[in-house]
Amino acid sequence: MGAEAAMTQDEHEPGAAGPGAGAGTRPEDDPGRGVLVAFGRQLKLLRVQAGLDRSEFGKRTGYAPQSVASFEQGRRIPPARFIDSADEALGAGGVLKALKDEVARAQYPAFFRDMARLEARAIGLSVYANHAVPGLLQTAEYAGAVFRIQRPLLEDEVIEQRLTARMTRQEIFTRRPAPLLSFVVEEVVLRKPIGGREVLRGQLERILLAGQNRNVEIQVMPTDREDHAALDGPFTVIETADGKRLAYTEVQEDSRMYSGHRKVHELESRYSILRSQALTPCESLAFVEDLLGVG
Template sequence: MESVEQGETEGARDDGGPRPEDEPGSGVVTAFGRQLKLLRVRASLERPEFGKLTGYAAQSIASFEQGRRIPPPRFIDRADEVLDAGGVLKALKEEVGRAQYPAFFRDMARLEASAVGLSVYAALAVPGLLQTTEYAKAVFQMQRPLLDDDVIEQRLEARMARQEIFTRRPAPLLSFIIEEVVLRKPIGGLATLRGQLEQILLVGQNRNVEIQVMPTDREDHAGLGGPFNLIDNAEGRRIAYTEVQDDSRLYTSAGKIRELEARYGILRSQALTPRESLDFIEELLGVK
């Protein structure tokens, strides 16, 4: 569950439904699987033997080859070495990696991966970048229609991989504004919520991260239009991202960007300061 809002923009998806090439079983995932099988057969390796060399069960190898499961980056690297593929499999790693995400989020994932700055306003759930494994799994399990267990595990792994942004160097500047109600929702249960609040406190200690809480009792509130993200890239360009009901929009027009920049600035002034926000979370945890 990422930021959500609806609108019109340059570069937005122009249809409301999933595209065939977006899901496991077709597109780049199927192409990778066919290439993998050709290379394995050429190397005269049966699936169990190949699985032992790469650290995966024969059933997983079959799923990768048949395009039913998206292979993780570490498998692709190891398979390329074991099969002496000369980089053929590694060359597909980025595209296969993007397929880990639901179709509506892939453009945002690509921009986020190279962002030098990110501003996130969250009103429905804890932002994906801050989620613990337990909290994220609970979010995925609540989706309707229900997701298959394999899809949940795949998306969980992808979401956790995104958190490498916190250790990236040079460090990007990250700002989060989170509604108080989000910090009180016991998604996954009270123990999961407690672990999530502790995670937010931990991340908030990083010098390149600012986390602010928007109190529920604020009479003035600039975020009633819904959640949104602002992304700063290395070329000095700012892009906005919104999402609702598995449909997303990227905004690049100067007018829309200025509007959302102004809205985010007002939200920051209305929310608790970063220090006050961490104190507030500590109070929720009962440690203050």
């Protein structure tokens, strides 16, 4: 899906994409691409007005001239630290910094941008995963393998951008006040050797470490359970600081953001039942230890 997540059910956000929006779109039609191009043009204009060539500007910001060129041409996503340094070096008075949030969102695939924005500010997340380890729990090695095996193949530059974005999302674990994070993960996900056995081992160790946090609960859904409340696929329930509850679903790069009470309540109830069917958090960490051979 080449547009931001569609807002569906009882409420439909004005201007949000509808179901199937973005089918057949080209990379240059991606709104995130437009943000990067606009930022790059503004950056170049300010640099030229300041009388700096790319080499001198690169020295002042700590980036190679080739990187500066990529930022100006909208081919690479500039990190937040570069934007801050560039704004100061060019005396932009906050013009570049004002675009920082929009530039940051551009590093995510279009269908995930609304979710990334909500996730970064959420006070509670309930995540059910049945295909791969949730992105918030992934190691860099596991995430890199997920991106590399994607079909059609992603360009190396896109993989690098998405990997950086995924690791940045994990800052949620150090946020204060700490959000409440709940994960229910299918047993088969923990046995799937994406990236190889060593990568999987590192991933399981990462899950154990994350599960030690007091605000994080990780539960395993055993494959041999006869009852299962979420056979329709993965989803996430989001609680925002202003008391709103939303739900997000995603399949084959087609995403939906639900805000209607009926649908959100349905998925919340489904998640509650799922948690009761899964192993408890303590049992789940012991299960992961057994998989690692340290139990």
